[in-house]
Amino acid sequence: MKLAWHVAPLLASAALALPLGACAGEASPRVTVAVAPAPSSSAPGVLLPPEAFAGISDVHARSLALYGEAAKVIASPRCQNCHPADSSPRQREANEMHDPPVARGPEDEGVPGARCTSCHQDTNLELARVPGAPKWHLAPLEMAWLGKSTAAICKQMKDPTRNGGKSLAQIVDHVTHDELVGWGWHPGADRIPAPGTQKDFGRIVAAWVDTGAACPEESR
Amino acid sequence: MIRFRLNGTDQALDVDPEMPLLWVVRDVVGLTGTKYGCGQALCGACTVHVDGEAVRACVTPIRRAENRSVTTIEGLSSDGSHPLQKAWLELEVPQCGFCQAGQIMTAAALLAKNARPSDADIEQSMSGNLCRCGTYNRIRLAVKKAAGT
Numbered sequence: 001m002k003l004a005w006h007v008a009p010l011l012a013s014a015a016l017a018l019p020l021g022a023c024a025g026e027a028s029p030r031v032t033v034a035v036a037p038a039p040s041s042s043a044p045g046v047l048l049p050p051e052a053f054a055g056i057s058d059v060h061a062r063s064l065a066l067y068g069e070a071a072k073v074i075a076s077p078r079c080q081n082c083h084p085a086d087s088s089p090r091q092r093e094a095n096e097m098h099d100p101p102v103a104r105g106p107e108d109e110g111v112p113g114a115r116c117t118s119c120h121q122d123t124n125l126e127l128a129r130v131p132g133a134p135k136w137h138l139a140p141l142e143m144a145w146l147g148k149s150t151a152a153i154c155k156q157m158k159d160p161t162r163n164g165g166k167s168l169a170q171i172v173d174h175v176t177h178d179e180l181v182g183w184g185w186h187p188g189a190d191r192i193p194a195p196g197t198q199k200d201f202g203r204i205v206a207a208w209v210d211t212g213a214a215c216p217e218e219s220r
Numbered sequence: 221m222i223r224f225r226l227n228g229t230d231q232a233l234d235v236d237p238e239m240p241l242l243w244v245v246r247d248v249v250g251l252t253g254t255k256y257g258c259g260q261a262l263c264g265a266c267t268v269h270v271d272g273e274a275v276r277a278c279v280t281p282i283r284r285a286e287n288r289s290v291t292t293i294e295g296l297s298s299d300g301s302h303p304l305q306k307a308w309l310e311l312e313v314p315q316c317g318f319c320q321a322g323q324i325m326t327a328a329a330l331l332a333k334n335a336r337p338s339d340a341d342i343e344q345s346m347s348g349n350l351c352r353c354g355t356y357n358r359i360r361l362a363v364k365k366a367a368g369t
Contacts, residue, residue, distance in 0.1 A: 005243040008259040008278075100262060100348040112333035113274045113326040113345035119261035121279065128260040128279050 006127070047072060047196025050207035063214035070204045071150035076194040078184035082138055083145035089138055093192060095146060108138040124188030131191070133183035140164065154215035168209045176202025224285045227251075227295025233282075241285055242266045242277035245292055253293040253321050257350075264349030267322035267329075268292045274329035293321035296328060303366040304328055311362045315353035323349050327363045336369050 048069050056062035073079060081090035087104040088097050105111040110118065120136035139145070142162045145153050156162045157171060166174060175181055176198065184194040194201070208214075223232045226249060233248055245251045245268065254277055257265030261276040268277045269291040270284065296302045300309075304324050307313075314320045323346070330337055330345040337345070342363050351359065 003256065003259075005240050008256070100264075100350075102348060103344040111330075111341070111344045113329040114348050115273060118267075118274050118348075119276050119279060121281065121284065125279055130261050130279055 008127075045193070045195050047200045047204060049200065050203050053207070059211050060214050063208055063211035064216055066204055066208040066211060067150075067154055067214065067216065070201065070208055071154075072195045073184070073201045073204075074145065074150055074153055076184060076192075078187050078191065078194045079181075080146050082180075083143060084138065085141070085144035085146050085148075090146065104138055104141075108140050110137075124183075124186070126188060129189045131183065131188055134179045136180065149218060151216045151218045158213055158215070168213055172202060172206045172209055175205050222282050222286050224282075224287060225289040227291060235282055237283035237286075238281045240278055241268065241270075241275070241280045241282050241290065244282050245277065245290070251292050251294050255318055255321055257319065257322070262348075262350075263319070263322075264326060265319045265322040267325040267349065269325060269329060272329065272332060274326050291325075293325060296324065302328065304331070304362065307362040307365040311358050311365065313355055313358040313362050315351075315355055319349065319351045319353075323351065323359055327359070327366070330363070331367055336367050337363065339364075 050066065053062050053065050053069070056065055077090070077093050077095060081092075081095060084090055084104075088102065089104075090096060091098055102114055102116075103111050105115070110116045116136045116138070119130055121130070121132040122134045122136075123132050124130070125132060143156070143164060145156075148156070158168065160166060163171060164174075182198045185196075185198050187193055196204075221232050221234055222237060223230070225231065226245065231249070233244065235244055235248060239248075242254060242256060245254055246256070254268055255265040256278060257263035259278045261279045264276065266277040267274050269275070269289075270280070271288045272291075275284075297305060300306070302324075304327050308320065308324060313323075326346055326349050327342075330342065334341055339360065342360050346356075346359065346363070
């Protein structure tokens with residue numbers, strides 16, 4: 001019997017009842033969001049625009065507040081899962097180990113025979129539920145975020161030795177335009193997108209940079 | 221019309237660009253050595269090569285193979301003389317055999333890049349290829365034998 005390619009993954013999914021990328025709907029227990037004075041609390045999934053912070057007259061305080069807003073995105077599993085501090089990417093809402101098991105490889109693109117793009121395509125596969133975007137790969141080890149506080153990630157983002165050799169202007173461009181970063185807001189299946197939009201995030205990060213790119217202290 | 225090279229032969233097929241490569245090689249071209257396992261890139265049974273890189277044919281749209289070279293188990297060698305195929309026979313690796321084409325194609329991609337892989341290298345590269353008969357020990361031995369280690 002031949003299976004039609006349009007429906008085969010659905011049949012396989014029903015038959016095998018595999019736990020495929022199901023979102024647990026639970027925030028990561030490993031991420032500590034640095035708290036900065038925000039003008040008002042925003043609902044989950046919402047990112048306030050930079051204009052919402054204009055009322056904070058102290059520039060340093062405004063910069064901290066802007067980073068606090070950006071940290072909602074940085075703490076999202078859609079971003080953290082591809083910034084692990086070890087060899088394995090993560091998946092789902094609680095940063096579970098990648099299933100099937102895979103390895104980072106020397107260029108952060110997998111290993112021979114099991115490269116990231118052996119399975120991940122340039123777009124999400126809705127039926128097979130495999131997420132995809134152009135140049136699917138892990139962030140380099142020196143850019144690891146998982147397990148770190150957003151305060152620590154803030155300092156890391158400003159450090160060219162740990163941010164991919166980028167200037168702050170390049171960081172703004174990267175988060176605003178990179179297609180793989182942009183996947184975080186279009187994750188497909190029932191994955192929870194990062195808050196706001198990529199454009200919103202880019203504006204918040206740009207405003208943070210323009211106000212001095214202040215980083216919060218580690219909370220005790 | 222999608223043009224690509226399949227096991228050394230030029231192909232020009234009028235197929236949906238989003239049709240997975242597995243359906244193209246099995247149902248359109250008629251090469252059934254590559255198997256359908258899960259349809260979700262989770263088991264590795266459908267592994268083939270696109271320009272030498274192992275890919276899961278069940279989730280790879282044929283457009284990705286356009287103007288590129290695809291190799292299936294039928295094209296690994298014309299007479300079963302690839303070192304992996306010989307090692308597979310010599311060590312009687314398969315049990316039911318369903319996953320073995322994918323296992324061999326992943327191993328071939330590994331050996332093409334790493335001629336003398338360690339046990340850890342083999343484990344990392346092969347970990348996404350499932351064998352429900354549990355022939356993993358023989359698979360590892362056959363890969364090492366093919367590599368001459």
